[in-house]
Amino acid sequence: MAFEIEERRIDVADLQLGMFVCRLDRPWEETPFALQGVALTRLEDIDILQRLCREVWIDARRLVPQDAPLALTRSDASRFRFNSSTHYADLAAVEDEAPRARAALENASQIIDGLFEDVTSGRELSVEHVEQAVRPLVATVLRSADAFFLVEGLRRSDSYSYSHAVSCSALAAAFGRHMGFDEETIFSLAAGGLLMDVGKTRLPEQLLQYPGSLAPSEVDIIRSHVDHGLALLDEAGIANLDVLDIVRTHHERHDGSGYPDGLAGHAIPISGRMLGIIDSYDAMSSARPYRAPISRTQALQQIYAARNRLHQAEVVEQFQVCLGVYPTGSLVELSTGEVAIVMAQNQVRRLRPRVAILSTPNKQPLEDFRPVDLMQLGDKDEVDIVRSLAVGDYGIDASRFFL
Template identity: 75%
Template sequence: MNVADLQIGMFVCRLDRPWKDTPFPLQGVELNSREDIDTLRRLCQVVYVDAHRLVSYDPHQALTRTELSGSRFKSSMRYADTVPIEEEAPRARAALDTASKIVDDIFEDLASGRELSVEHVEQAVRPLVASVLRSADAFFLIEGLRRHDNYSYNHAISCSALGAAFGRHLGFDEETIFSLAAGGLLMDVGKTRLPESLLQYQGTLSPDDVNTIRSHVEHGLAIVAESDITNQDVLDILRTHHERHDGSGYPDGLAGNAIPVTGRMLGLIDTYHAMSSVRPYRAAISRHRALRQIYAARGSLFQAAMIEQLQVCLGVYPTGSLVELSTGEVAIVMAQNQVRRLRPRVAILSTPAKQPLTDFRPVDLMSLGNNETVDIVRGLAVGDYDIDAARLFLQ
């Protein structure tokens, strides 16, 4: 079909160019807005439309009608931001600071052989969940700006917040969202009982070392049991976040719906955040690229419907991501525009020549005039072009 004939409601399943050369993270795009059509018209001449697949999409129902049917999870809540991002940002920063200090104490206690404090978990997670429920964009903007010196602490806090945001997106009740956040915070606590030298090792691990790393699941369950935590969602997350849809995961080789919903959710989040973070043995990749690579594993490593929901939850370019604009400028994504997912609100951080600005310039890519079109060209990884967004925002 010629792109001039595209209409809202069509499903484009193939392009006249590779998907990786477009801003769309999925190999297939539902035309929900004029923005999607305009983007395809700019990039392509001919596309292929699936005539049997019209768009009738409710982001809260695509997963829940099937994968959650008959389960104890009820996806009936509808959340909306209750405060502007600018108002929530200071509270989000305070919640992150509090969580960071408490997680530091938790890891130090466990490394010293002391028991996990349930009170500490509550104190870290409750303010974080409250902030995400008020405005997920504010929290992830601040989280994306922070300097992350310790991967383990950062990973725990970010997975906790991502779990809360994903639960909010799927419409779970607040206590289930809290359980997801607590599980995200604790799912790797078993690593505190492993040698630090092994966790930081940069070479190829031996089979014995791989088995030692995998034992963190067993250690984590033991730590939680000693603390008298009996929340089934938290236990499921610790036990199954390394299981995989095709049965290739560990420790039990569970597959498909045998993996609890919470384990499927946090296993996906665990992988996404690890890929977009700096590790001892490799550099980070952009959040946009991480989502694309995860999508390539749909139906094998991860449940396809769950991946699609995470894509909708986070956006094409997740809040807090660094991006390069068609003007050459570097920007950070400040907030999603749900109607036009390729045109979020951004803050411009550099000149077109990649020279850092002395102050950021907010721009809503959806609200630009008809004669002024600025696109996101690609996502950037943390540290690209040495642009320090925190210097401008967190002073």
């Protein structure tokens, strides 16, 4: 069944709180709204639209109840609140938050292992277990996204499905934090990231792990995981529409080339657009049965090259700003020849993050890491990042320094 928006043109004088504006009578770039599509949860947003526009188009299927907390089991018409009104400052240094981030990661990994096992065995998806996995993860990302991604980049589960679910959940939380969404909206994003591929538990494992090219009929089976995922959420009573949107649309693409419904442009909910980028990014930078991983920076470059074809350009650009040129947790090679791992971003100079040096200039592992803030080095001692590395390059095991 195709899911489409139901546009209705109205005069701006008739705008009310709770409406979702999906199109304007002028370019979105001429407005202060970050991306196309705005949920009217503030009178100030209505005032802005009434000053700038004469008429707008609302999505009649999207209603945004006021003061309605989001939860996995809500079955009303609560929608994704895309207002960038919250500013998050780091509440803890990377070094201080890292132990809590590690605990949140281990907690989420253990829960998702058990949750996927339950579903694979035919048992019902546990809403309570999803909450228990996602809440601590969101909390640590809100305190310090850098700390979580440093730890997450060092610890990978043996199962791609499990690690991909946890990584996408955390990436969704970080992206929502960057965009200034409220905490409950970030929770919905993170829960959607955790569950968006849960339908793959209903597919043959040998097909998921097959290292070669798949026949068209096998591709159709793989794509059926979307319908399986929606069915599993329905059986569990998960009715949060943002989570359902993510599961349903994270494989749709900006140019209409995705699946299952071939949606294009803004017919794809913003949550699906965001998680589509996150899904692609983590998949490219993770080891798969049919190919080796590429570096996180290379994955970002490939996603950027596909902007306005596979993914909306504005969302891609915000994702790149969120992660930085060299994402936290990335291995990099310095102009000195040393191998380092990115520990934290410098918001002022994205090309010069804080790093931990892990090797000598001839790539021999150090006994202990050496932290360096590249932005603080003077001109005489300036060190640059010359290229990004994939996990395992030069045989440097960064996890032994931090885990």
